[in-house]
Amino acid sequence: NAGVTQTPKFRILKIGQSMTLQCTQDMNHNYMYWYRQDPGMGLKLIYYSVGAGITDKGEVPNGYNVSRSTTEDFPLRLELAAPSQTSVYFCASSYEGRGLTEAFFGQGTRLTVV
Amino acid sequence: KQEVTQIPAALSVPEGENLVLNCSFTDSAIYNLQWFRQDPGKGLTSLLLIQSSQREQTSGRLNASLDKSSGRSTLYIAASQPGDSATYLCAVSPGANSKLTFGKGITLSVRP
Numbered sequence: 001n002a003g004v005t006q007t008p009k010f011r012i013l014k015i016g017q018s019m020t021l022q023c024t025q026d027m028n029h030n031y032m033y034w035y036r037q038d039p040g041m042g043l044k045l046i047y048y049s050v051g052a053g054i055t056d057k058g059e060v061p062n063g064y065n066v067s068r069s070t071t072e073d074f075p076l077r078l079e080l081a082a083p084s085q086t087s088v089y090f091c092a093s094s095y096e097g098r099g100l101t102e103a104f105f106g107q108g109t110r111l112t113v114v
Numbered sequence: 115k116q117e118v119t120q121i122p123a124a125l126s127v128p129e130g131e132n133l134v135l136n137c138s139f140t141d142s143a144i145y146n147l148q149w150f151r152q153d154p155g156k157g158l159t160s161l162l163l164i165q166s167s168q169r170e171q172t173s174g175r176l177n178a179s180l181d182k183s184s185g186r187s188t189l190y191i192a193a194s195q196p197g198d199s200a201t202y203l204c205a206v207s208p209g210a211n212s213k214l215t216f217g218k219g220i221t222l223s224v225r226p
Contacts, residue, residue: 004157032213042203042216043120043158050211058213090157094212101146103212105158105204 002026005090006106013081013113021076021109023091030095032074033058033103034066036087041092049074050096081113116141120204120217127194128225135189135220137204142185145210149189150180150203150218158203162189194224 007022025032030051031089035043045058051052063085065077074093078085091106117140127133130192137147139202140158146165150158164187170179191198201221205214 031170033212033214035214037214040218042218043214044216045213048211048213092158092212096210096212101207101210101212102160102163103148103214104160105150107157109153 002091004091004104004106006089006109008109009107010110011112013078013085013111015113017081018077018079018113019081021078021089021091021111023074023076023106024072025074025091025093025102025104026072027093027095028071029093029095030049030071030094031096032068033092033094034064034074034076035090035092036060037090038087046076046089060101077106078111083113085111086113116144116200116206116208116215118204118206118215118217120202121221122220123218124221126195126202126225127225129196131194131224132190132192133222135191135202135204135222137187137217138191139185139187139215141204141208142182143208144182144206145208147178147180147187147204147206148214149176149187150205152201152203154201161202194222196224196226198222199224 034046049067175192201219201220
């Protein structure tokens with residue numbers, strides 16, 4: 001099993017450009033999440049999804065969009081990149097059922113907006 | 115709003131020491147608490163998950179305890195090794211999901 005896979009690993013964007021961060025998981029998890037991690041800070045939740053077709057905002061959703069058309073994939077879209085979006089982005093998934101809620105994380109995407 | 119605190123931010127110990135990493139949270143109404151390890155430039159690896167009804171969990175040289183009423187958790191690492199050097203993050207969830215609130219982490223350095 002590959003677990004949670006994120007692409008790309010690194011990206012440099014210019015202000016105003018757009019991009020999609022890809023995330024896929026092969027564990028048949030129903031819940032998926034996007035977090036961002038800024039230097040010296042804990043991770044903050046951007047968006048999450050409880051299943052295909054269902055998404056909801058987390059703590060810091062402004063400037064981002066998500067979709068969940070399949071169980072496996074949960075892409076994160078940045079429409080107009082801003083320097084404040086320079087961060088490391090982590091995708092995670094978990095299986096919610098019978099109280100099993102352990103989260104598994106991808107390796108991260110390091111994004112720099114210049 | 116839930117807040118998770120991990121103090122100190124950094125810790126350096128000689129190899130072989132037993133050590134305790136602390137985590138505190140402000141809202142005791144949590145569903146579970148999870149400890150993660152993060153190596154530089156890498157993702158998060160889950161170490162231990164404690165359900166709110168549990169008091170502790172063990173995995174190898176690691177033992178995590180939870181005192182929900184006082185809003186505290188500790189991660190005990192026995193006989194520390196240089197390979198344990200990493201950042202350790204504590205996170206709590208309010209319900210049966212992984213909408214986690216994270217602490218800022220403790221960066222551990224184990225000196226040979």
